[in-house]
Amino acid sequence: MEQNKINGNNNTEVKCCCCGGNVKKTERAEKDKKKLVNRLSRIEGQIRGIKKMIENDAYCNDVLIQSAAVGAAINAFNRELLSNHIHSCVVRDIREGKDEVVDELMVTLQKLIK
Template sequence: MSEKKACPCCCEKHTARSEEEKKKLINRLKRIEGQIRGIIGMMENDAYCNDILVQSAAVNAAVNAFNKELLASHIRTCVARDIREGKDETIDELVATLQKLMK
């Protein structure tokens, strides 16, 4: 088994994803990163507040879309597997995650 690199957020658990899924999610994040860089450029160029706010809303929508995709995958794979294995604490973890996402 290959050794996992340390996660910058100090994660204790890991999820194996297909290369296709990983690429798809990373591409979404890179697009979001580009949107953020665009907003920074707008700030540096003293863009009109409303224009910046519209772009910020677009970033929020993109992050929400990313979260929905990752959450659906998490439920189909990790949560379903853990429930089948009798690890009911995963349900509490999912509820806590949903509460954070819905703030």
């Protein structure tokens, strides 16, 4: 992606190298990025563990319990990211008069609570 900063603060829009469309990006503080990446790395490890359980013919109930743990970990990741999004991106956009961010947030929430 060709990165052309279009608007300030934490959000930027960049031109996609393949289609030329605008793609939103959020710049995060290094500590916040590290925290989110660490959560995803733990989830990735859990998924690999479940895969190995299936390959080793683990008991279904044991696999289901691990799968539920992954679901809980993903939900925790989503809550953290959503909280960061609301406290930074959404608040900033509302203060700048970009009320459409509320509609975008509602669509996201509907997808998260399915």
